[in-house]
Each structure stands twice: as C-alpha cells, then as structure tokens.
Amino acid sequence: MTLAATIATSGLHAQITPSQDVAGRNNQSNIIMTAASFLTIAPDSRAGGLGDAGVATTPDTYSQHWNPAKYLFHESRSELGLCYTPWLRKYVDDMSISYLAGFTKIRRNQAVGYSMTYFNLGDMSFTDYNGTVVKNFSPKEFAFDVSYSLKLADNLSGAVAMRYIYSNLTGGISVGGSDETHAGHSVAGDIAVYYHKQFEVGERMSTLGLGMNISNIGTKMSYSSNNDNFIPTNLKLGASYKFDFDDFNSVMFTFDGNKLLVPTPPIYDNDKKVILKGKDPDVSVPTGIFQSFNDAPGGLEEEMKEISYSFGLEYLYSNTLAGRVGYFSEHKDKGGRKYVTVGVGLTLKAFTFDMAYLVTTTSSNPLQNTIKFSLAVNFDKLRNNNGRGKMPVE
DSSP states (O other): OOHHHHHHHTTOEESSOTTBOTTOOBSOTTOOOOSOGGGGSOOSHHHHHTTSOOSSSSOOTTHHHHOGGGGGGOSSSEEEEEEEEEOSTTTOSSOEEEEEEEEEEEETTEEEEEEEEEEEOOOEEEEOTTOOEEEEEOOEEEEEEEEEEEEEETTEEEEEEEEEEEEESSSSOEETTTEEOOOEEEEEEEEEEEEEEEEEETTEEEEEEEEEEEEEEEOOEEEETTEEEOOOOEEEEEEEEEEESSSSEEEEEEEEEEEEOSOOOOEEOTTSOSEEESOOOOOOHHHHHHHTTSOOTTHHHHHHHTOEEEEEEEEEETTTEEEEEEEEEOOGGGTOOEEEEEEEEEEETTEEEEEEEEEESSTTOTTTTOEEEEEEEEHHHHHHHTTOOOOOOO
16 A cells, blocks of 8 residues: 555545655556555666666666675675665655665675665645645655575575565554554565576677566555555566677666566455455465466456566676666556666766666656666775775685
C-alpha cells in the first residue's frame, strides 16, 4: 500500500499529487500496491543513467541495492558512496531520497556491504473530507541493511542481506475518531547471485555479467490495527556485456527484467465480497510470493504485463569519463512508467562523481526532469594518494 492509499484508508487526505504513488505510477488499472514502495526506487546515478538497470552491471559502490554479490568482483577493497535525489520535483520542492552505501572485503572471497535509504516526503497537511486541516506532519521512511557475500567459484558469487524498514506516514492520526494509526515496521532479507566471466574476443577483453536478486523477502507492514500490507518483494534478473575496444575505450550493454512477487488484486463482485477472477490476496508472505506467478485475473497475458524492462548503454574512457543512456518500460495497465535516462560520470583520483537525468515519454508524468547525484570515494586510491599503499586482502 502506497502513501496515497494508506492515507485514503484512514479517512484523511494529504496534499500530494492525485492518482500517483510515491514511485510515480498511475494509480489506475490493476496496479499492485505495496507498503514502503520507496524500496523499489533506483537510488544511485549510475543505474539511474542506465534506465534503472543494475543487477548484472559491472560492480560499483552502489551494488548493495542491486546485487550485493557483485562486490567480490570489484577491483577495490573498500568504497563508500552517497546519493541524493530530489523527488517529484515537478510538483513539490521538499521531497527527496538520500542513499548511503559501501562495502569492505574482509577476505579475497568474502565481503560485507551496507546501506541506508532515507525518504523524506516533505511537509504535508492532513485534512478530513470537509477540507479541515487536522494535522501538519512530515512523513518519513527509511531502511538500513547489511549484506554478506561469498565467492562460490572462480566466476560465481552469492550474497544474503538483512534489512530493517521503518515507515511513518501519518504521525498517529486517528481513523474515524477511534482507530489510531502508527508507524510501520518490517524486517526483510535478500538473496542474490552474480556470474562474472572475463574472456578474450580477438585480442580484446570482454566481460559477461549475469545477475539475480530476490529482494525484500519480509514481514508484512501494518499502519493500523485493521491494516496489513505486503512490502515490495521483488525479483530482478539481468545480463550485461562489456567490450574493451582498446586500452582506453570500452562500452557496456545491460538489460534487466523486474517483477514484484506480491499478489495481484483480484476482480470482485459489486459487493467486494466474492472474487470473480484471480486469487485471494489475503495470504501469508511465502504463499504470496509463489502465488504472484499465476494469480493475475487476466491470466498469463496479465502476468507478462507485470514485468518491467530496463535497457542501458555505458561508454567508458580510460576509467575516468563515462557517458550513459537508458530506457525503462512498464506496461500501461501496471503503472505505465516509460522514460529515457541519460547520465555522466567522472573519476578524479579517489573520487567518482555521477549524475543522471530522467526524461519521461508520457505526458503529465511526475517523474519528469528527475535528477540524481552520487559521490563515491575509493579508499584504496585514497590510501595510495596518502603514500600508505593498498592494504592486502588475505
């Protein structure tokens, strides 16, 4: 259940854009709604410039969100990055997403990753149906997670992550004068694998990446005593191919497919009591995950509509200057997000700065002109610049 849906359930209204959830999807058709939908938003600028693709790209600082198993194939021993995104800036000026992520290799075949996502929804006025302001509040959500990755073979790694999720959307506003709302809490985990293979094509090196991440496998989130919502358990599958033209120039192609592992809303009769098509969504989390593959009222055709796609192209010069372009596509019956992304990256010594810009291909989309900023520091290079050298990984 998204912010708009949560507040509507409580009989109150917040001053945000109608018919949109916090991820910018149209609140129409047969859209799957979840709590804490901010967890599905691409937080970093590199993936943001690649059409929100990242599960199989070459490893970077922000792999914690996409696939923490990639960290073991990163050239660095330790990095830390910070990202910032003004959100829905077409409509408001005080919503933002901040993301802190990093990793440390504790052995040659083991690594620990960590991240924190903070979603500030700005200042809101909550009103009753008569338009009377009942409370001013600043909703906020955040998630903190840690991961452990292990190399399973020369070209294969796996990872698990644990995550705590907090969502305070109403500040304890009463529903109908009796049922008080409260902050939502959830605990979730990820399971990820990554295949990384380098090989020669002619006399030049190529790199193949294959990735999978099942994220946010966790407990339901409640905002009141009669309200229980799935969090966005999600399946990402992807592939990437990087080709080195020479010692200075390379290009990487990447593709992601994405599906929510959450029950699809069924079609009810006029009294909202009898399910005419689809399956009962009031099930346990494990049942909901398996059910999500065959519970759409429209059958296989609708199930396929629930898969969103990301395509990205990255050009890299001398491991210093990067240019990116991407495309994201979601079916119109499942949200209808479609946009082109562009991005740039610059590495100077130990620091990497990335920026991404989103251009929607549909009219009246609140994601229009979204811009993302990221700054990462490579501690190996920082130590080298200070004359200390690299720390060996045993």
